[in-house]
Amino acid sequence: MYDNNRSKIMSKDKNNPTAAELEILNILWLKQPLTVKEIHIELIKTKDVGYTTALKIMQNMTGKGLLKRILNGKSHLYTAAIKKEETQQNLLSKFVDTAFAGSASSLVMQLLGNKKTSKKELDEIKKIIDEMEQNQ
Amino acid sequence: MYDNNRSKIMSKDKNNPTAAELEILNILWLKQPLTVKEIHIELIKTKDVGYTTALKIMQNMTGKGLLKRILNGKSHLYTAAIKKEETQQNLLSKFVDTAFAGSASSLVMQLLGNKKTSKKELDEIKKIIDEMEQNQ
DNA sequence: TTGCAACTACGATAAAAGTCGTATATATTT
DNA sequence: AAATATATACGACTTTTATCGTAGTTGCAA
Structure with a gap:
């Protein structure tokens, strides 16, 4: 009835x-x-x-190329068709844009200020930063 | 037709x-x-x-309590009814759970490894970490 | 004061995600 | 071979989000 294609034309979404x-x-x-x-x-x-419901979602995901499956007797065996790191990267990138207006640093600030982020997590994060600085 | 209320009963969602x-x-x-x-x-x-479209979304948001508005002559003046920090905290918390299976440190790892995160952002993040360590 | 321009209100439409019932096919067991 | 159990396939339905057209209201300008 009206032009509903605009966003699709503008941005090739990562699905x-x-x-x-x-x-x-x-x-x-x-x-x-x-x-x-x-x-x-x-x-x-x-x-x-x-x-x-789980079955249907997994069928849909297979259709979209998110999962692969092979027949195994009566049932199917499923595996992820996309890489964890790449997927998380895509999601994170979009999330920083929408929820933090593009500011990765303010996201980290929130994360570190969050009382629910455990001390163990904080220590791990610091360790990562230290390692990154070593490699520069 | 069938019970579609389960998730609503189980989890009081943050809307x-x-x-x-x-x-x-x-x-x-x-x-x-x-x-x-x-x-x-x-x-x-x-x-x-x-x-x-913008109008309708803002009307919906007002209905949900996300915005407040006051009449100003012919039109309305809108303000955010929720706090930025709290909102980002809620979103981030859920995002860590769904996209990173609850691991905040692996989120940060992805963020630092992302070539699209600018050097400036990285420096800011390091600065934040440094400041946090000072205050401990 | 009448008419136009600027706003709001309302409802129709569409797409996507999630939910599951029912039907069907295929093994397995008796 | 028939009955049972296990899986998949398919489609119906709901909710939410997003989209915008059209109708109605209101304030200001001529």
């Missing part, structure tokens, strides 16, 4: 995974390959979701 | 602003109050969007 898709990817990035059943068992540890 | 809503909030957090017209002028600097 980033959604939150629900990331839950599945995070499971697979730890251990692959897995069946829908195995993924579902992991998912219901943190949220209440039906089996066919 | 975080969406990407489009954040664009508007980021403008207001720099300068307030502003009219719809003024916001729209800012928005079209980076994306092609109609006036009534």
Whole structure:
């Protein structure tokens, strides 16, 4: 009815995974390959979701090229089709833009100021910074 | 038809602003109050969007409690009803969970490894870390 | 005071994400 | 071979976000 293509014309979007898709990817990035059943068992540890919902999301993800699958007897075995680091990089880049108006440093400031970031995490971050400075 | 209330029962969600809503909030957090017209002028600097679209989003945001408005002659003056730091904190917390499986340190690692993060940003981040270490 | 320009209000539409029921196909067991 | 269990496939439905057209209201200018 009206021009709904503008944003699509302007920005070739990265087709980033959604939150629900990331839950599945995070499971697979730890251990692959897995069946829908195995993924579902992991998912219901943190949220209440039906089996066919998990199945459908994984089918959609396969269609989008986020997952690969091979037939294994009666069921399928799924693996992540995209790399963890690249994916996180894309998501982070967009997140810095939208939530922090492009300022990575203010994001880090928030992160370090957050009481919920554990001391252990803070120490790890410092260690990373130290190592980066060593390599310069 | 079926129980679609589970997630709502389980998790009282923070009703975080969406990407489009954040664009508007980021403008207001720099300068307030502003009219719809003024916001729209800012928005079209980076994306092609109609006036009534901006208006509608801002009306919705007011309904959700994200913005406040007062009548000013013929039009309204809008201000952000939520604090920048708190909002960013909520968004960041959720983002670390979903995109980085809860690991803040691996987020920072990605950030520092990102070639698109400018040297200036990196220096600022180091400075923040240094200051935090001073204060301990 | 009447008309135009500027605003708001409202509703229609669309796309995407998430949800799951039901139907179907395929093994496995008895 | 029939019954049961296990998987997938498919489509219906809901909610949320985003989009904008059109209608109505209001203030100001001529």
